[in-house]
Each structure stands twice: as structure tokens, then as C-alpha cells.
Amino acid sequence: MFFYKVAEPNEALIISGFRAHHGPAGDAAGLGFKIVVGKGAWVTPGLQKVRRLSLDIHEAELDLECVTTQGIRVGVKAVVIYKIADDYQSIANAARRFLEQEEQMDVKVHNVFAGHLRSIIGTMTVEDLIRNRDKLTRATRESSASEMERLGLTIDSLQIQEIVDNTGYIDNLSMPEASRVAMEARIAQAAADREATEREQEADALKVAARSTSEIKQAQVTAEAQKAQAEAQQAGPLAAATARQEVVVQETRVAQL
Amino acid sequence: MIGKVGRLTGEIAPGRMGEVMIPIRGGAEAYFAYAADPDESIPRGTRVVVIEHDPPRTVIVSRIA
Numbered sequence: 180m181f182f183y184k185v186a187e188p189n190e191a192l193i194i195s196g197f198r199a200h201h202g203p204a205g206d207a208a209g210l211g212f213k214i215v216v217g218k219g220a221w222v223t224p225g226l227q228k229v230r231r232l233s234l235d236i237h238e239a240e241l242d243l244e245c246v247t248t249q250g251i252r253v254g255v256k257a258v259v260i261y262k263i264a265d266d267y268q269s270i271a272n273a274a275r276r277f278l279e280q281e282e283q284m285d286v287k288v289h290n291v292f293a294g295h296l297r298s299i300i301g302t303m304t305v306e307d308l309i310r311n312r313d314k315l316t317r318a319t320r321e322s323s324a325s326e327m328e329r330l331g332l333t334i335d336s337l338q339i340q341e342i343v344d345n346t347g348y349i350d351n352l353s354m355p356e357a358s359r360v361a362m363e364a365r366i367a368q369a370a371a372d373r374e375a376t377e378r379e380q381e382a383d384a385l386k387v388a389a390r391s392t393s394e395i396k397q398a399q400v401t402a403e404a405q406k407a408q409a410e411a412q413q414a415g416p417l418a419a420a421t422a423r424q425e426v427v428v429q430e431t432r433v434a435q436l
Numbered sequence: 437m438i439g440k441v442g443r444l445t446g447e448i449a450p451g452r453m454g455e456v457m458i459p460i461r462g463g464a465e466a467y468f469a470y471a472a473d474p475d476e477s478i479p480r481g482t483r484v485v486v487i488e489h490d491p492p493r494t495v496i497v498s499r500i501a
Contacts, residue, residue, distance in 0.1 A: 264465070264492060264493055265461055265463075265465060266465075266491070266492050266493070268491045268492035269492045269493065272492065313447075316446065317446060317447070317452075320446060320453060320455055320468065321452065321453055324453060324468050324493075324494075327493075328468075328492055328493050328494070331492065333465070333466065333493060335466075
């Protein structure tokens, strides 16, 4: 009596029992069970036992109070995306630890990673945490590599979603830059104001000068006009006087004769 | 595994561990990578060849000249 069991693309069959003591392609001698990935296997019920280990991606959410290398206390919310690695050694390691208790895997990895994240953040500054993703991934890799290998897991991603800072450190980080920008804005405003006033005063001075020039010219013209008018007004009497003088001269001349 | 060529996704500093993406099992998987020469530093994006496999997830790599 046989059953043919087939593994889904995202799972491994773990077969133990009768004649299952050799690993795949003989590369895990003394494994104690058989791992089948991506194909099927004949299973004898009663003599052999088959269980399925899902190779799906898992996610553990962390929400921790950590201390950075400067001694600043920050609350960190992070997500670790991990899965059971696809090579046979990792599957064997994970199968020995997590088989049929996969729902507990998240809890266990959560606990392991809480410690790692604390020590990772302990080696970093708040500035690094905000800006230096490379350093974070490197620190994650270095601190958790051996432990993850032991559990047969591989970390696809560690994302920090939120940094809660109760000491006001991050706000203070932005203060110098914000103050500098505010200062520059005030300087620019003052300079613009000064220049505008200068130009206004220049324009006023030019206006006054133009007005006075124009008034002088007007006065000159008026004076000339009045002079001409006065001359014109005196032209009649002057002509009369000249004529009378001429008469007197002639009369005198006549009297001398 | 040995002889496979991949690209570094995490820099290897002297004596430190990096990360390499290796095409394997029809997909690509990230492996922890050490440089063959412990004093060497290999920047991210360099193509490297696997010269040793240290199961399960660690490889020793060397820069492709």
C-alpha cells in the first residue's frame, strides 16, 4: 500500500521512518529524514510519516525600546521579512526546529530578533538610523547571520518603519538647519527692504529735482513774458513822449530863429 | 555551487561579511559572502565567483579579474 505525495512549489515534504535515512543526493549523510522539494515521493503509511514544511515568507513585527550608541532612548518599530532558506541544509535545520509549529515561528523569531535589533541599534547613532540604510543592513547581517543559519532561516528584509523619540533629539537635529534657513530668510527680507527704500528715496530725490528745475524754467518764462508785456504796455507812452520831445526840439529850433 | 558567478549586494570590508546574490535553483538567493583574501575589500556591485561553499548559507568569493 503506497501513497504518492507531491510537494507544492512553496513547500518541502519531510519524510521520516522506513528507508528515509538518506538525504537528497547523499549530501546530508545521517540526516535521519528525507527532504523532497518540488516533486513527489512514494510514502508507505504506517512505516513512513510525511509532513509538510511551508517555505513561504514570514513577517515578524517588532516594537522595541532601544538605546543608541550615544545613549539616547528611542522607540523603534521594525518589520523583519524572513523565510526558511531553500537549500537542503537550511530546510533540515528548520525542520528540526519548527516542523508543525510554524505558527510559533513568528513568535520565536520575534524574540530572537528583538535581542538582535537592540544590539544593532546599540551600535548605531540616531543619525545613522535615519539616513544610513547600508549600515543598518550590514549590521543586521553581521549580528544575526550565524543565528539565522542555525535556525535555517534567511532574512529577506529588515525595515525600520518608525522611530519614536521622546527626548526631542531628532527635533533638535533639525534645529540648526531650520534656524539657518530662518536667519537667511530674515537677512534676505531686510536686504530687499533696504534696497527698496533706497530706490524709493532715489526716485523721490529725482522727482523733487525735476520739479524744481521745471519751476525755475516756468519762472524764467513768466519773467520774460511779464517783461515783454511791460515793455509792450510802455510802448505807447514811450512813442508819445518821443514824439513830444521831437515836437519840443523843433519848437525850440523855431524859437531860436 | 562552486564556480557560480554573482553580484555583491552588500560590500565586503576587510575581514567582514558581505552579501552576494547567486542564481541558483532557478531563482536567485542571497548568501553571506567572505572574501578569499581576508584583507581585501570588495565594493557593492562587483561580480564575484564562488570558490568555496560553507553550508548552509555562507560562501567564499573572489573578484573576477
